[in-house]
Amino acid sequence: MRGQIGGVRVSRSALLLMGAAFVLALGVSSCAKPPQVEMDSAKQAIEKARQMEAEEYAQADLRAAQDSLAAADAEVNTQNGKFALFRSYKKAKALYLSAQQLGQTAEQNAVKNKEQAKQDAQAALEQARVSIASTRELLAGKDAQALKRGKETREVLKQIETELNAVDSSLVNVTALQQQEKYKQALSMAQSANQSAQSKMQELQQAIENRKQIQGMKK
Numbered sequence: 503m504r505g506q507i508g509g510v511r512v513s514r515s516a517l518l519l520m521g522a523a524f525v526l527a528l529g530v531s532s533c534a535k536p537p538q539v540e541m542d543s544a545k546q547a548i549e550k551a552r553q554m555e556a557e558e559y560a561q562a563d564l565r566a567a568q569d570s571l572a573a574a575d576a577e578v579n580t581q582n583g584k585f586a587l588f589r590s591y592k593k594a595k596a597l598y599l600s601a602q603q604l605g606q607t608a609e610q611n612a613v614k615n616k617e618q619a620k621q622d623a624q625a626a627l628e629q630a631r632v633s634i635a636s637t638r639e640l641l642a643g644k645d646a647q648a649l650k651r652g653k654e655t656r657e658v659l660k661q662i663e664t665e666l667n668a669v670d671s672s673l674v675n676v677t678a679l680q681q682q683e684k685y686k687q688a689l690s691m692a693q694s695a696n697q698s699a700q701s702k703m704q705e706l707q708q709a710i711e712n713r714k715q716i717q718g719m720k721k
Contacts, residue, residue, distance in 0.1 A: 534589040536578045540598035544571050547605030551612060558686065559619065560611040567604035574598045619685035626692035627676050633699035634670050640703060641666070645710045658709050662702050669698045 548567050556564040574597035581589045640646055641663060649655035672695050679688035 534581075534586065534591060536582070537591050537595040537598055540595050540602070541574070541578075544574065544598040544601035544605060547602045547609070551605045551608035554609045554612045555616060556608040556612040558612070559615040560608045563604060563608035563611050567601050567608050570597050570601035570604055574601060616683075616685060619689055620680075620683075623676070623680060623685045623689040623692055626689055626696060627673065627680075630669075630673060630676075630692050630696035630699060633696050633703065634666065634673075637662075637666055637699055637703040637706065640706055645714075646706060649709055649713060652713070655709060655713060659706075662706050662709075666699065666702045669695050669702070 544567075548564070548571060551560070551564055551567065574594050577594040577597060578591065581591055581594065641659075646659065649659040672691065676688050676692045676695065679685075679691065
């Protein structure tokens with residue numbers, strides 16, 4: 503048997519073959535669709551990670567998730583540009599699933615790292631207070647007070663006291679940052695305050711030692 507397509511006679515087998523190809527094309531085009539569910543899940547996971555401050559506390563993890571998402575989007579665009587029969591979104595789906603998992607990891611690490619930064623900031627603040635208190639105790643001692651007897655050493659002592667007071671005042675800012683949950687900044691400022699306090703103690707100890715050496719030479 504023969505049929506006609508556009509006025510051209512074709513055999514029955516040819517008609518069947520073309521029909522099968524048409525059905526196959528319809529089947530492929532209807533099944534090969536971008537993985538919308540996986541795409542949405544990946545984007546939601548990354549957005550949730552951002553909300554949990556992954557940009558601050560899990561930068562590498564968030565970047566990996568974003569890279570996987572970008573690669574998945576690029577793969578979808580590549581497949582969309584192909585003829586329907588040749589489209590396959592398997593790779594894109596795998597990349598979206600990876601982006602989702604990486605986004606969840608970023609969220610988890612952000613929470614964990616933020617808590618660690620909170621603890622570290624508090625520990626650094628307490629250490630700074632200890633260093634300041636220890637320096638004040640040394641300042642109140644007789645060896646430090648003896649520095650007031652000389653004009654030059656008296657100025658050194660006055661400068662150390664002034665700078666230590668400034669360090670002590672800066673701890674208010676550390677506490678304010680903690681209340682705002684800016685723990686990385688609080689940690690950095692507390693560590694700086696601790697280093698400054700210890701530096702003042704070292705200066706004071708050196709001044710006391712220098713005076714003792716001078717007094718010993720006079721004897």
